[in-house]
Amino acid sequence: QITLKESGPTLLKPAQTLTLTCNFSGFSLTTSEVGVGWIRQPPGKALEWLATIYWDDDKRFSPSLESRLSIAKDTSKNHVVLTMTNMAPVDTATYYCAHSVYGDSSFDYWGQGTLVTVSS
Amino acid sequence: DIQMTQSPSSVSASVGDRVTITCRASQGISSWLAWYQQKPGKAPKILMYAASTLQSGVPSRFSGSGSGTDFTLTITSLQPEDFAIYYCQQGYTFPYTFGQGTKLEIK
Numbered sequence: 001q002i003t004l005k006e007s008g009p010t011l012l013k014p015a016q017t018l019t020l021t022c023n024f025s026g027f028s029l030t031t032s033e034v035g036v037g038w039i040r041q042p043p044g045k046a047l048e049w050l051a052t053i054y055w056d057d058d059k060r061f062s063p064s065l066e067s068r069l070s071i072a073k074d075t076s077k078n079h080v081v082l083t084m085t086n087m088a089p090v091d092t093a094t095y096y097c098a099h100s101v102y103g104d105s106s107f108d109y110w111g112q113g114t115l116v117t118v119s120s
Numbered sequence: 121d122i123q124m125t126q127s128p129s130s131v132s133a134s135v136g137d138r139v140t141i142t143c144r145a146s147q148g149i150s151s152w153l154a155w156y157q158q159k160p161g162k163a164p165k166i167l168m169y170a171a172s173t174l175q176s177g178v179p180s181r182f183s184g185s186g187s188g189t190d191f192t193l194t195i196t197s198l199q200p201e202d203f204a205i206y207y208c209q210q211g212y213t214f215p216y217t218f219g220q221g222t223k224l225e226i227k
Contacts, residue, residue, distance in 0.1 A: 037216075046207065046218055046219070046220045046221050047156075047164065047207055047209070047218040047221075048218065049209075049215055049216040049217065049218065052216075060214045060215075061215075062215045063121070063215060064215075096163055096164075104169060104170070104211070105152055105154075105211020105212070105216065106154035106166055106169040106170075106209065106211055107154070107156075107164075107166065107209075108166050108169070108175065110163035110164055110165070111163065112162075112163055113163050
């Protein structure tokens with residue numbers, strides 16, 4: 001059974017860098033066509049896709065955030081790390097990681113999410 | 121970016137009613153559309169992918185249709201557990217984009 005869980009800081013100050021880890025089980029990021037994506041949701045607002053990394057290390061980013069984002073996988077540890085630089089209060093949101101299959105493009109399994117607050 | 125517009129933004133309905141939610145893409149996305157249900161404080165749950173394919177384990181009272189730019193999610197015979205926010209998402213091209221959500225409330 002596929003599970004994902006996000007971890008990272010809950011509170012950041014403006015201009016700091018956010019590093020989030022998605023630990024997963026039940027699948028491998030060495031399997032063809034598998035991907036892990038990050039999606040965020042500001043309080044009371046809609047979902048926003050941030051980035052996805054695929055089994056072959058193909059990485060895709062939201063153009064509006066690409067300059068601030070990086071994503072990496074560690075297949076031996078079954079985790080994906082998302083980094084976002086220069087955090088601001090508008091980046092306050094719940095951050096989710098989710099399982100995806102290349103060619104399907106939907107997210108079929110989601111982590112529980114982690115709320116990140118940016119405040120001075 | 122492809123913009124996804126859902127309507128209505130909110131709808132009130134009663135248990136047993138039939139409800140239809142619409143999602144319109146700003147350009148054609150073939151059938152690369154998914155629907156999600158989100159309850160307060162919970163992660164989204166996928167209901168439908170490829171516009172009309174029901175995710176395993178999702179009740180058959182949920183159905184999806186459409187292709188190109190216009191899509192619908194229909195829920196027949198609403199159950200108490202169906203009251204939630206529903207989002208569409210296009211996967212036709214990066215960046216993936218979501219609709220703004222439709223809140224389904226109890227009348």
